[in-house]
Amino acid sequence: MTNKYLVGDEVVLTHIFKSEPYGQFVKCDPFRAIVKKAEYTPTYGYAYTLMVGDETLSVCYWEEDIDSKVENTATKRLCGKPGVINERLL
Numbered sequence: 001m002t003n004k005y006l007v008g009d010e011v012v013l014t015h016i017f018k019s020e021p022y023g024q025f026v027k028c029d030p031f032r033a034i035v036k037k038a039e040y041t042p043t044y045g046y047a048y049t050l051m052v053g054d055e056t057l058s059v060c061y062w063e064e065d066i067d068s069k070v071e072n073t074a075t076k077r078l079c080g081k082p083g084v085i086n087e088r089l090l
Contacts, residue, residue, distance in 0.1 A: 003038045003046045004063050010034055010070040011050070017059045025065065032070055033057065 005011055010032055015025040036056060037049035047060035 001040065001045060003040070005035045005038060005046075005048060005066065005069060007035055007038060011048075012067045012070055013050075013061070013065070014067050015065060017057070019058075030067070 011034075012030050013033055014027060014030050016028050016031075018024060018026050031052065033050040033052045035048050036051045039047050039049075039060075041047055044062055046063055048063070048066065049060055050057045
């Protein structure tokens with residue numbers, strides 16, 4: 001099985017993990033993240049460690065949790081500045 005995203009790829013997310021009240025992904029405005037690690041698991045496929053700005057996100061994202069790879073400037077404009085997440089969501 002081949003991973004869809006590579007280390008260094010810039011990706012788009014529209015959900016962020018919140019640990020309260022009971023750990024769930026919540027919908028948010030699109031934001032960009034960088035793939036820092038891709039690790040294969042036999043049960044669910046690839047798990048991705050992502051970084052936003054200088055912060056590594058606290059949970060791994062599965063391929064189906066990542067919306068797309070950033071491949072053009074239109075997508076970059078849609079997702080705002082790199083490394084910025086609405087602070088209310090963290």
